[in-house]
Amino acid sequence: MIATQSTILQAMSRRVALVAAASLLAGCVSLFPKTEPAQLYRFGASTPQSQEVASGEPGFSVLLLATGFDRAAASDRILTVTGTQAAYIKDARWVTSSVALFDSALQRAFDADQGPARLLDHAAIARADYVLKLDVRTFEARYDHGQATAPTIVVEVHAALDRTHDRTVVGERSFKASVTARDNRVGDIAEAFDQAVARVLGELLAWVNARGEG
Numbered sequence: 001m002i003a004t005q006s007t008i009l010q011a012m013s014r015r016v017a018l019v020a021a022a023s024l025l026a027g028c029v030s031l032f033p034k035t036e037p038a039q040l041y042r043f044g045a046s047t048p049q050s051q052e053v054a055s056g057e058p059g060f061s062v063l064l065l066a067t068g069f070d071r072a073a074a075s076d077r078i079l080t081v082t083g084t085q086a087a088y089i090k091d092a093r094w095v096t097s098s099v100a101l102f103d104s105a106l107q108r109a110f111d112a113d114q115g116p117a118r119l120l121d122h123a124a125i126a127r128a129d130y131v132l133k134l135d136v137r138t139f140e141a142r143y144d145h146g147q148a149t150a151p152t153i154v155v156e157v158h159a160a161l162d163r164t165h166d167r168t169v170v171g172e173r174s175f176k177a178s179v180t181a182r183d184n185r186v187g188d189i190a191e192a193f194d195q196a197v198a199r200v201l202g203e204l205l206a207w208v209n210a211r212g213e214g
Helices: 002-031 098-112 122-127 185-208
Strands: 040-041 060-064 077-082 085-094 117-120 130-140 152-163 170-182
Touching: 002 040, 040 185, 060 098, 085 185, 098 130, 098 185, 117 152, 117 170, 130 170, 130 185, 152 185, 170 185
Parallel strands: 040 085, 060 117, 060 130, 077 130
Antiparallel strands: 077 085, 130 152, 152 170
16 A cells, blocks of 8 residues: 555656646747747838928829739838849848838828828728829839948839829829938838838829829
8 A cells, every 4th residue: 555655656746747847848938939030120201391382272182092012022021132133131021011011101191291182091982083003113122232232222103193083094104212221231221211212202292282294
C-alpha cells in the first residue's frame, strides 16, 4: 500500500513538472516572437493650399469613381524601382493600402479647399453634376543614382472629368510630381510621398474647380 502511494506521488510530480515546463515555453513564445513587427507609415497628411474663390461663384458636385491604381503599388507595401528592378522596402508598410490612403487624402483635400467643386458620397450619385475618373499610373520611390542615395518619389495621376447630364468628357489631363527624399531612410521617404501627393492633389483640385479646362 505504501509503495502504491509513492508511485502515485511520483506520477503526480512528473505531471506538475510537465505542465510547468509547458507554461514556461508558452510564455517564451508570447514574449519573444520570431519576427519583428513592420513599421507603419502614412501619406496624405499635407493638405494642398486652398484656392481663393470669387464671390458668388456657383458650386457644383463631383462624384469620384473607383480609383485605378498601379497594381504593383496598390497594396500596403512601399514600392521602389532601381533601373529595371522593382522591390518593396523590407519591414515597412503603409498603415493601409495605397489606394485607401490616396482616396482619403483626396477627400480631405476637397473638404479643405474653398473652390466650387464638392466631392460627393456614392450614396448621392443622382445629384452629381460631374463624374471624376482617376488612374494613379505611377506611385514609387525611384533610385536613379543607386540604392545608397536618397530616392525620388514619383506620383503620376491621369484624370478625366465627365458631365453627367449629357455624358460628355469635358476634360482629360495628367498630373505628375517628383520629390527627392531628404535621406535614404523610410521616414524621409514616406514624407516625400506625402509631399508629392499634396502637389498632385493641389493641381488636380485647381483643374476640377475650373471644370476640366486647360
